[in-house]
Every structure is written in structure tokens, then in C-alpha cells.
Amino acid sequence: MKFAAVLNRDGGTLRTIDLAAFSDRLHQTLEAAGHSVSIDIxxxxxIVEALDTAASRSAVDVVLAGGGDGTISAAAARLMGKKKALAILPAGTMNLFARGLGIPQSIDAAVSAFADGEIIAVDIATANGRPFVHQFSIGMHAKMVQLREKMEFGSRFGKIRASAKAAWATINxxxxxxxxxxIGEVEMATRITGIGITNNLFGEGHLPYADNPAGGVLGIYVTVARQRAELIKFFFNMARGKWRDNEHVEIHQADRVVLKIHSGSRKFRAVLDGELIKLDRxxxxxxxxxxxxxxVPASVAKEKAA
Known part of the structure; x- marks a missing residue:
């Protein structure tokens, strides 16, 4: 296969490593398996222009995107509905979409898995036509991201600490x-503190990612928790994948959802695959x-086909 790798040197863990040395290993691993690869750092x-260029190249079979959530989401948006495949280099903080695809979390191990990997088709979702691979959310998550973006951090662990501080401020x-x-034929009017609408239902007992990335449904997670104790329990259960243990979370599924905002939407934002965006009415x-x-790794492709 012919790979076009686009690496965001400012994104995720890639900004903390020797990219020249990693690029050499990427070349060696893929070419030893009979592939060809071009690398654009x-x-x-x-990043958007580089991804557009890679996705438009007719000879390319796979666009390998490396960076944080924004980079991966942008790459997926450009490959939606196309024959070319996306290979995700898990260089973000949580790499949740990559986890759902069974991609190793070490970037070198991921490249090795791609060397004999196989292409499968999975789902992607859109919010007002804008593609996302993981989640569209409003309320607490959006506020947490807004607060975190005002903080300074220079590493993955720094971002995790900033996220924890932002979560505590949001809880308070x-x-x-x-x-x-x-949701389908059902209309539900309510006052919420948070809604997450996900590209397939999250699995149970682990970080929030989909066990089946080709399940064909949106997961709709609605929380009305307001008291501090309720919110602490919500965040704790979310981190452990214990959604169904939380009495303040309603879970629905559908292939289409329409969300209408009745509060003053100008002061609110939404989060799309980790990026803050304008929240429409x-x-x-x-x-x-x-x-x-x-x-994906060959073993994952065989498992999905079974």
C-alpha cells in the first residue's frame, strides 16, 4: 500500500519526541513490509492544508494522521465516503477513537501493526453536516474544555492535570x-447539565470509547446531575465506564437526533472531538x-469479521 503520513509537530505527544528519528523508523517499518510512504511534518x-493534499492524491491508499484529537478528526472528515483509508497514530492524550479500533497506544507499536494491517469500514457521525469520530457534547464537558484552554500546560500529563482542575471547577x-x-419519534424537553452524543455506544468498564465502531447507532447520554456529590459521582463513573450505574444519566440510542437549545446559546459552546465550536440553536x-x-491491526480485522 502507498501511505501518505501527515504528522502534526505541535500536536499531542509528537511535540515531545525526536520526529526525525521517528520518521526514520516509520519509513523502515513500512518499507520492510513492502509498502511505500511519504512523510509530511x-x-x-x-495541518488542514497538508491533510487536504494527502487526501487528494490519487495514488495514495492510506492517509496516516498523527497528532491530537483535532488532527484525527480533521483527517477523518476529509476521508469520509472515500475509498482511501485512515491510519491513526495515537499521539493524543486519551486516543479514544484509536482505542475503540484496537490500535496499540505506543506510536511505534501502532506503526508495526499498520505494516500488516487490514482495512475495515466503520461509522462516522455528523453534527449539522460536520463530521466527528468520537463525540459531540454540550454543558459540563464544553465548560471544562473552555476552562482548560485558559490554562498553560506543555505535556500530556500537564494536560491531564489541567483537565482535572477544570473538572473540579465545573463541578463547583x-x-x-x-x-x-x-430522538426518533420521541420528543424530550428537560433541563440538563450535560449531553454527550457519541459515534456508537460506549462500552462498559473502561474509558469512554465504543467497543463496536460499526454498530450503526448514536449513543445519547443525558445528565441532569446538579449537586456536588451527584456530579462527583458522575465524573467518577464516567472515567470507569460505569454509565449504567449512575441514576442521573439517561442513555438512549438512535440513528438521528435533533437537539434544540432554549437557553441563551450565545454564552455556550459545544465540543466536537475535543475542539470547541459554536453551539447552534x-x-x-x-x-x-x-x-x-x-x-487496523490484522487481529482486530479478523475479530470484527468473525
């Missing part, structure tokens, strides 16, 4: 919003089954 502000002053959700979220080709 770019700054964060250049949670946002509340009046919303209406149209009305957002239609849909899942697109099998619309994204991804390169």
Missing part, C-alpha cells in the same frame, strides 16, 4: 441548559454507517 496551523459551578431532544446529529475506511 507540519505545524498545527498547516455546573452549567444548566433548557433543551429539547428529538438547533443541531441535527446523524450517524453514517460504514462511511469511513480505517486501517
Amino acid at each position: 507540519v505545524a498545527g496551523k498547516e 459551578n455546573p452549567p444548566t441548559m433548557n433543551v429539547t431532544l428529538h 438547533e443541531t441535527t446529529i446523524e450517524i453514517h454507517p460504514g462511511a469511513l475506511n480505517v486501517l
Whole structure:
């Protein structure tokens, strides 16, 4: 296969390693397995243009994207509905979409897995037409990201510490919003502190990622927790993958959801795959089954096919 690797030197763990040495290992590993690879190392502000170029090259079979959540989401958006596959180099903080695909969390181990990997089709979702691979969220998560972005951190662990501080601040002053959700034929009007709408249902007993990335459904997680003790329990259960143990979380599933905001939306934001975006008064979220080709370890492809 012909790989085009796009590495965000400002994103995730890639900014902390020797990229020249890693690029040499990437070349050696893939070429030893009979593949060819071109590598483009770019700054964060250049990543979209570089991904556009890689995705448009007719001879390329796989676009290998390395960086944080924003880089991976941008790459997936450009490959949605195309024959080319996405290979995810897990260089972000949590790498949740990569975890759901069974990709090793070490970047060198991931490259080795790609050398004899196989291409499978998985789902991708959109929010008002904008693609996402993991989650669209409002309320507590969006406020937490807003607070975290005001903090300084220079490493993965620094980001984790900043996230913990932002989570505690959010627990002590949670946002509340009046919303209406149209889920299939059901209309639900409620006051919430948070909603997460995910590309497939999260699995239980681990970090929040989908066990089946080709399940064909959106997961809709609605929380109305407001008291400090309730919110602490919510965050604790979320981290452990114990969604169903929390009496303040409702879980639904559908292939299409319409979210309407009745509170003053100007002061609120949404988070799309870790990136803050404008929150519209009305957002239609849909899942697109099998619309994204991804390169996964051969063992994972066999497991999914079984």
C-alpha cells in the first residue's frame, strides 16, 4: 500500500519526541513490509492544508494522521465516503477513537501493526453536516474544555492535570441548559447539565470509547446531575465506564437526533472531538454507517469479521 503520513509537530505527544528519528523508523517499518510512504511534518496551523493534499492524491491508499484529537478528526472528515483509508497514530492524550479500533497506544507499536494491517469500514457521525469520530457534547464537558484552554500546560500529563482542575471547577459551578431532544419519534424537553452524543455506544468498564465502531447507532447520554456529590459521582463513573450505574444519566440510542437549545446559546459552546465550536440553536446529529475506511491491526480485522 502507498501511505501518505501527515504528522502534526505541535500536536499531542509528537511535540515531545525526536520526529526525525521517528520518521526514520516509520519509513523502515513500512518499507520492510513492502509498502511505500511519504512523510509530511507540519505545524498545527498547516495541518488542514497538508491533510487536504494527502487526501487528494490519487495514488495514495492510506492517509496516516498523527497528532491530537483535532488532527484525527480533521483527517477523518476529509476521508469520509472515500475509498482511501485512515491510519491513526495515537499521539493524543486519551486516543479514544484509536482505542475503540484496537490500535496499540505506543506510536511505534501502532506503526508495526499498520505494516500488516487490514482495512475495515466503520461509522462516522455528523453534527449539522460536520463530521466527528468520537463525540459531540454540550454543558459540563464544553465548560471544562473552555476552562482548560485558559490554562498553560506543555505535556500530556500537564494536560491531564489541567483537565482535572477544570473538572473540579465545573463541578463547583455546573452549567444548566433548557433543551429539547428529538430522538426518533420521541420528543424530550428537560433541563440538563450535560449531553454527550457519541459515534456508537460506549462500552462498559473502561474509558469512554465504543467497543463496536460499526454498530450503526448514536449513543445519547443525558445528565441532569446538579449537586456536588451527584456530579462527583458522575465524573467518577464516567472515567470507569460505569454509565449504567449512575441514576442521573439517561442513555438512549438512535440513528438521528435533533437537539434544540432554549437557553441563551450565545454564552455556550459545544465540543466536537475535543475542539470547541459554536453551539447552534438547533443541531441535527446523524450517524453514517460504514462511511469511513480505517486501517487496523490484522487481529482486530479478523475479530470484527468473525
